[in-house]
Amino acid sequence: MRHAEEVTFGGSALDRAGEVRSNPDVIKFMLRAGDTKAVIFWRGKPLISPQRPASLVRLSLDHPVLADAEADPILLGREDGAAVFAFDLSKWAPDGLDEEGMGSFLDPSEQRHPALSEEMVFAELRRVMTWLTPRDAELAATGKAIIGWHDIHGYCAKCGAPTIVTQAGWQRSCPTCRASHFPRTDPVVIMLITHGNSVLMGRSPGWPQGMYSLLAGFVEPGETLEAAVRREVFEEAGVRVGAVNYLASQPWPFPASLMFGCQGEATSTDISIDPVEIEDAQWVTREEMMEVFAGNHVSILPARKGAIAHFLLENWLADTLE
Template structure:
């Protein structure tokens, strides 16, 4: 697919400076570099500017706000030769923070740190991802995903002892059994399944009213992408799929997936929904999808901008999948 890397979170060409990760002296020098900057996160939310054009905030490494960090900075890479890090401030609790207000399908709440101006806020990445440049999006996705991994891998899976951050934040080491643990990404297939002039769409329980998307599911051990597409579509909808191909991928840090966008040709059309997997599935014609994408359909909302489902559907409608 010629425009595959135009999907959100993909294709910025970030220099990840992998050669520095295992070099303690090089990391120390990078953090002391006067051009070094850090992206700041709170509970997975990046620090953003609310002024237009909105974007990620980059702070100097000696900024006072970083005193609230518990763990060392994580090296994300280089921008224009300058080192870029990520710092997690999740140990800080905003004054008057309402846990209930920061829950739900899409967190609309914003948090402000007293050491920062009011126009700098921590905002949910899914809500602001379409505001970001490709570089900001890649940095935000990388930082969010790596912090999510650290949060749930603080103990050795082999012996249970607390592990220690290493390798610039891209490894955890067990001081007891010397086991090394590295970040993991879960492969997920998301499929544009077509039959003639129609595409297969579904919705999960708990989604907002009117929200539909392409079917998707995790790839199992020992399974090809093609086999995963056929299995997931049949399990969720009862539709059989024949030929399958790959289109594009998208890092999806919610919390740590890599979405493999695929196409597939259905060889059956009867739908039998598995209620454990999805709530509803239906075939939607190209004409109806045009109405949906323009926001004029009476029952179905457009796919969420920034997600690969929206990207694939828009390319299908415009005949630019090849």
Template sequence: MRHAETVTFGGSALDRAGEIRSNPEAIGAALKDPDARAILFWRGKPLIATARPAHLARLPLDHPVLADAGDDIILLGREDGAARFAYDLSSWQPEDLDEAALGGFLDPSEQRHPALGEVMAFAELRRVMTWLSPRDAELAATGRAMFSWHRSHGFCAACGHRSDMAQAGWQRVCPACKAAHFPRTDPVVIMLITQGNSVLMGRSPGWPARMYSLLVSFVEPGETLEAAVRREVFEEAGVRVGQVSYLSSQPWPFPASLMFGCAGEALSRDISIDPVEIEDALWVSREDMMEIFAGNHASILPARKGAIAHFLLENWLADRLD
């Protein structure tokens, strides 16, 4: 697919500086570089400079706000030869924090640290991802995914001992049994299933009213992407799929997925949903999808802008899947 890497979180060609992760001297020098910058996160939310055009904030490493950061930092990569480090401020407690507003399908809340004023805020990445440049989006997605992995994998899976961060944040090592652990990414297929002039759309329980999207599935052990597409479409919608092809991928750090966008040709239009898996499924014509994208459809909303489902459907409508 010619436009594959224009998907959100893709295509910025970030220099990840992998060759210095295991070199403490090089990391120390990078931390002393006056051009190095800190990228901050609070409970997975990146710090955004909110004045339009909004962008990912980059702070000098001697900024006072870093006094509230945890000790563990992660080397995200380099920009123009200078390092970019991720810092976690999750231990900071904002005043009048509304916990109920956090972690929902779309968290609209913003948290502002007193050392940063009103021009910067921690914001939910899914809400602001389309505001960001490709480079800002990749840095934000990487930092969010890495801190999420460290929070959920703090203990050795081999012996249960508390593990330590290593490799500039890209590894955890158990001091007891010496086992090494690496960041986890879960493969997920998302399927653009078509038959003639129509595409198969589904809806999960608990989604906002009128929201439909492409079907998705985790890839099971021992399974190819193609097999996962055929299995899940049949399990969820009762539709048999023939030829399957790869289109594009998207890192999706909510919390740790790599979405593989695939096209599939349905062998029939008969739908029989599994109500445990999905709430509804239906065929949508190209003409109706154009109305949906224009916001004119009475019963279906467009897929979330910035997500690979929206990207694939947009390219399908524009006949740009080759």
């Protein structure tokens, strides 16, 4: 695809420094180096400076706020030769926390730590992802995803014993049975299914009124991307798909997916939805989608900016998929 790496969270060419993760001496040196920076998270929210243009905050490792950090910082990579580590401040408890607001579809709340300047806030990445540069977005997505993995993998899946963090945060090892565990990424296909001049759109139960997107679903074990596209579209909407092409991918750290954007040609048009999977599906013409993107459609809102669905639809409208 012509613009494949312009999708949000991709294309910043981050040096992930994978070759040094297994060298504890190098990691210790990095953690003592004066130019090493910390990016910090609270409950998966990155610390940003939201004034436009917004930026991911980088702090020196002697900043007092890191006293509230959990153990075991995670090496995210290097910028201009300097190491960048992710720190988790989730044990910090803000005053007057609105738990209900944080549980909304798009959390609008922001948290300010008393040890940080007033313009620095913890903000939901899904809300601010389009405010960030490609590099900031990739660092934020990587940190959020791997911290989230550590949160739910404290025990060995093989024997149940507590595990320890190794490989600069990119592995958990079991001292009891010596099993190794690595961050997981769930493959998901998201499908631009077209028939003539129309594209198939659907919405899930509980989405905001008017929100539609491309159909999507997890790839099953032993399944190709092409087969997953055909199966998911038929299961969710009852539409048969013929030829399938890969277009672009997007890391999606909500919580830990890799979205494979694919284009498929429908060989049938009758829709029969699975109400457990989706609430509605419909064919939308190119002309209608132009009205959607302009904000003028009577019942459909534009796909959320930053999501690969918006990216694929935008390129479909511009005829830049090839």
